[in-house]
Amino acid sequence: MEVRIVHKTENEVHFLVEGINAAFANALRRTMLTRLPTMVIDEVLILENTSVMYDEVLAHRLGLVPLVTDLTSYNLPDECDCEGKGCSLCQCTLTLEVEAGDEERVVYSRDLNSQNPKIVPAADNIPLVKLAPHQCLIIEAYARLGTGRENAKFQPVATVAYKNVPIVSVDKSKCDMCGACIDVCPKRILWNDGGTLATQNTLDCSLCEICVKSCEVGAITIDYKKDTFLFKVESTGALPPVEIVERAAEILKERIQIALDFANSL
């Protein structure tokens, strides 16, 4: 198995994995989605809410705000010594106290005050609610670790997708340079390179085969590498994307080991 990163930004990583099959690719994808813990607000105590938004809606919105997660200093509630009751090792308290003056005021995620300076909203500008003059909010929220298996709000990734690596091949002896495929390709893979048909950025090809249908002489064939996958992992900001992949791979390894140990004990 060989891994190569092709694109990396703060919240996104694209990488190629060679030498795996679709089952393994999907196992890795689903591990990233559902098995990796992140910190999210899970319980909300509303002490005062005179805004036009119902308490439940507000609590729901708070739950969807991704928090920067520090996996080393918190325990999962069921693995904690407090047995899930909630202590400082498995819970982080955030407070929100806002009162609008004589003007309307939008309450943003950055108005949340966290007990732990490391556990803060990953995006500062999420509007939570809008307050009319003199309306006020006093809220205490408790964040804890959880996994996507329990609730999708705990997923560290927005999307994680994979596809086979496309192979776009042009049979130059058949091609008559009609240009039809160049116009129809939605990803601009095909182009006219001084009189011959050339390909570019073939990784972007969506395997839609519109070019094949448009080619009357049958000069284009679209195929894909069966054992090479292009992964696109997009983080919500809770964890860096590379860490998501690394940790997911470790969790998957552990889970496979558990299955193997069980099979061997039969």
Added chain:
Amino acid sequence: MIIPVRCFTCGKVVADKYEEFNRRVQHGEDPAEVLDDLGLKRYCCRRMLLSHIDIIDSFMAFATVEPTEGS
């Protein structure tokens, strides 16, 4: 009522991009280009901003500052 925090389909945070989107579109920029710029590439996320209508301001016309007691 107010812009949803995340995309219903994929879970990407879209709420923090709404104000900028609105401001730039009102200044006459092409919505498609603004969405590309904000990093909303999938159509599930794009429709979250494109189809949203903020009605919290209409609600606020009836706002009170006293907590309502159940009667």
